[in-house]
Amino acid sequence: MLGKKDFHSGGYGFNFRMVEYLRSHGVAVDIIHFSTVPAGLPLKWFSASRYICREIRKKKPDLVIVSKSYQYVPLLRLVSTFAGTPVLYLMHHLEWMDIRNKLKSFMYRVYVRWLLSMARKIWTNSRNTMEAIEDMGIPSERIMMINPGFEKDPEPLPDRSLRDGPVRLLCVGSISPRKAQHLLVEACASLEPGSFEAQFAGSTESDAEYSAGVLDLIKEENLSDSIRISGELSHNDLVIAYRKADILVHPASWEAFGMSILDGMWYGLPVIASDVAAIPELVRDGENGILTDPRNAGELADAVKSLIDNRDLRLQMGEKSRMFAENMNDWNDTGKEFMELVMASVKGGSK
Numbered sequence: 001m002l003g004k005k006d007f008h009s010g011g012y013g014f015n016f017r018m019v020e021y022l023r024s025h026g027v028a029v030d031i032i033h034f035s036t037v038p039a040g041l042p043l044k045w046f047s048a049s050r051y052i053c054r055e056i057r058k059k060k061p062d063l064v065i066v067s068k069s070y071q072y073v074p075l076l077r078l079v080s081t082f083a084g085t086p087v088l089y090l091m092h093h094l095e096w097m098d099i100r101n102k103l104k105s106f107m108y109r110v111y112v113r114w115l116l117s118m119a120r121k122i123w124t125n126s127r128n129t130m131e132a133i134e135d136m137g138i139p140s141e142r143i144m145m146i147n148p149g150f151e152k153d154p155e156p157l158p159d160r161s162l163r164d165g166p167v168r169l170l171c172v173g174s175i176s177p178r179k180a181q182h183l184l185v186e187a188c189a190s191l192e193p194g195s196f197e198a199q200f201a202g203s204t205e206s207d208a209e210y211s212a213g214v215l216d217l218i219k220e221e222n223l224s225d226s227i228r229i230s231g232e233l234s235h236n237d238l239v240i241a242y243r244k245a246d247i248l249v250h251p252a253s254w255e256a257f258g259m260s261i262l263d264g265m266w267y268g269l270p271v272i273a274s275d276v277a278a279i280p281e282l283v284r285d286g287e288n289g290i291l292t293d294p295r296n297a298g299e300l301a302d303a304v305k306s307l308i309d310n311r312d313l314r315l316q317m318g319e320k321s322r323m324f325a326e327n328m329n330d331w332n333d334t335g336k337e338f339m340e341l342v343m344a345s346v347k348g349g350s351k
Contacts, residue, residue, distance in 0.1 A: 182213065270290075
């Protein structure tokens with residue numbers, strides 16, 4: 001498996017979970033981390049590509065799995081053609097959706113479509129992303145949608161009906177333009193002071209400039225006592241944050257799946273989230289949460305206020321969240337389905 005960065009959240013967490021599952025079921029998996037590739041990737045693409053292809057020729061794998069490594073797909077395809085090795089691509093996210101320049105976004109989409117056409121099989125995480133890939137002209141029989149799993153913590157849910165004091169909002173995700181934490185800050189500025197506390201749990205390193213801007217906005221709106229940016233949390237600390245929260249807020253401008261949403265649902269949280277991409281596959285408007293316009297801070301504020309003011313509705317939606325989450329994959333379920341995809345990719349031959 002060729003993959004980017006050694007993180008254990010989001011799509012990176014999915015990768016490592018699947019590696020663990022495959023290895024525990026007798027499949028030998030070698031990982032080529034970007035950090036192990038010599039000469040550095042951005043400036044030494046040719047040297048790095050030669051290294052990767054040399055490793056594949058030496059190891060002679062039955063399958064090459066590529067994740068977040070678009071630039072190597074053409075050479076991997078070339079190597080796999082001569083070696084008879086199929087390529088499985090893991091499509092976690094439609095990266096061109098992050099590009100604000102319309103021309104650059106379009107060109108990147110064309111580029112990715114060309115690269116995906118070289119893969120024997122493509123995994124994706126939601127119906128929305130699968131349909132987007134099909135719209136690019138990729139045959140549906142080459143695409144398999146498997147929802148990411150999550151840990152179904154067996155501990156009883158906290159009794160939120162007994163809580164007093166400010167309602168606790170939780171927003172989980174890297175502090176970045178796509179996660180749109182600035183929108184939640186703007187929404188919080190119109191809420192009654194003292195009625196809420198908000199925690200932003202996510203790395204500030206993926207976009208330091210944006211993170212600094214969010215922090216400045218918090219100060220400008222005099223919300224420093226109400227909103228706390230805690231940075232990326234350990235698994236245990238994140239569980240504590242979910243259990244302490246009353247409402248999960250996810251104002252992202254686009255989301256391929258939303259693993260933090262699913263986690264929050266398991267912990268019995270009502271979810272206020274943007275009505276975009278794959279989010280409605282998890283959040284059913286008016287049932288386990290409220291969907292809002294991803295560009296409208298006022299609408300987001302109204303949704304948050306409605307749940308702050310109505311404890312019974314919060315609890316009812318939280319119960320629905322837990323019920324829906326109980327029917328979703330855990331990591332073992334996802335591992336079984338991923339194993340089937342791996343076996344199908346191997347049997348399918350090169351391309």
